[in-house]
Amino acid sequence: MKTLENDRFLRALLRQEVDRTPVWIMRQAGRYLPEYRKLRAEAGSFMDLATNPELACEVTLQPLRRFPLDAAILFSDILTIPDAMGLGLYFVTGEGPKFERPVRDAAAIAALAVPDPEERLSYVTDAVRKIRQELAGTVPLIGFSGSPWTLATYMVEGGSSRNFARTKALCYTDPRAAHELLDKLAQAVTAYLNAQIAAGAQAVQIFDSWGGALGFEAFQEFSLRYMAQIVDGLKREQDGQRVPVILFSKGCNTQLEALAATGADALGVDWTISLREARQRVGQQVALQGNLDPSVLLAPPARIRTEAERVLDSFGPGPGLVFNLGHGITPEVPPEHLGALIKHVQAYSARSTEP
């Protein structure tokens, strides 16, 4: 990739040879960093940061100034699309995101319009353009969105949920309305990710954070199908380079074969499966990304290094691995622990790939 100084991340996603395993960290721009907490306190709310392209750019770059990460990820929220659909996103400290106007029935779903991202979400595409400019070809920028199923759970429940009872009740009692909602969301996510790609995102990830709440067949009907629709609709090229797509369905390790069959380039995996088994399940179809338990970062550096080696050894030799956590980094992690992890993954994997 002629425009990038460090293209290990993109190469690994396309299962091409790399000199060492690339690494980035879900939620690498976030609350565990004191410089993030300072900027957040000055800005006001989380959404004041996310909707201001200058500040979103600054937050995106903060972890890259500290750590030799192999990719940047757009600082934003997964709920920007429902917000642009008019649901009224707000945050309550300690309770997470909420919507002022949840969507609960067929009439409310029929009334939803698919938002034009250049009109309603231009703060995101502006941030993408600004970050690309600031990155100046050092490492690639990842764009992202929530999956239709995951967005739908927040829209129907009105916020976070323990068992997603309202959303599942909608799926089982009025499947037509549920599918109309999921289809509108799939259209919206496709347009949104294509707008991020057009603005400069060099890879995109779909976060299906709550896919694991669904039963084996229900997952395929209510989540997988709509992610496949998005993968089909993405313009996966930018400046003549392939734009890889990563699907991350947390808690869905029995679905890895089905996820690989969508045509995505890579799958995120959580820490409840060994990368050895994950690789056996997907074969040569996709790359893998993961899968250290974020809680390991609370351990002393010596233990962090041992656990990182276990992840790398479990994947084994050959291309197709991006090192990451199996979920986002948590606020209580000391930043120097993350530094120790990144350094060791890079050193250990460079040794392993020596001839």
Added chain:
Amino acid sequence: MKTLENDRFLRALLRQEVDRTPVWIMRQAGRYLPEYRKLRAEAGSFMDLATNPELACEVTLQPLRRFPLDAAILFSDILTIPDAMGLGLYFVTGEGPKFERPVRDAAAIAALAVPDPEERLSYVTDAVRKIRQELAGTVPLIGFSGSPWTLATYMVEGGSSRNFARTKALCYTDPRAAHELLDKLAQAVTAYLNAQIAAGAQAVQIFDSWGGALGFEAFQEFSLRYMAQIVDGLKREQDGQRVPVILFSKGCNTQLEALAATGADALGVDWTISLREARQRVGQQVALQGNLDPSVLLAPPARIRTEAERVLDSFGPGPGLVFNLGHGITPEVPPEHLGALIKHVQAYSARSTEP
């Protein structure tokens, strides 16, 4: 089993032929039943019910008066052991269980004593004896306990948790203390389940509700190992009959082979795996119990019947299935929906086993 009118449940757990698939429901004695809510309101708190053998017996029997269930399960709480260890269990409405004195360091762990169940938990064994008397040989009674790992999470966190950060930090920073805690809990659970068996429990289930929070190898180190220790230490016979042991590790579908290798008779499975794959993973080693998504019970009865058939068809022909949900029934389920489920599972599986 000469003493039982209906021994389908025990036969299925031992992978013996049955005329139809037996069914019971996790949390079948609970808040979705108006008669439970009435008794609970009269008694005061949840623990006022659980610690009174007369009331615990009455609550245990309530669902059996409504539905033709193939087993009763002792009404109790999974946190009776830590309470007997002196941690001070209490409940806060909407927040779940809490401990007055959480266990956070090596000194607190060293000070813990393994409780004698006949002394500190006699309200449980008294309830078991009373329920057996009242059941009068109609269906078997299931005893249960939380797993050492699951009990440890509540003891260290002081209550419920989202990501178990304190407990995992203990495991990774002071593994010796973590193992001491888990070993004491394994001893306590073994004695507690043996006391339930001696009092009349005809099968026992270990609820490893939070096993799925652990990484692939960490699960084997911090949860599986201690469940295996318990399985080894159980007196699995009562009145000359085998007492089957069921392990239910929620969110641990990649561990089914390892769980089967503990020597347990059956494994509970959640709804994120098809019973077809679960059966392939465990072969002839164990029976399976599960795995309908509890949220399906919010659907209209026609959809409930379709989904129940899907579970039964996925397991396929041959012995070794106990029908259940993949987790406990939730308070908002209409009792008549559960009635429709049980009736259909029994009718459909009787048809399927006809020659």
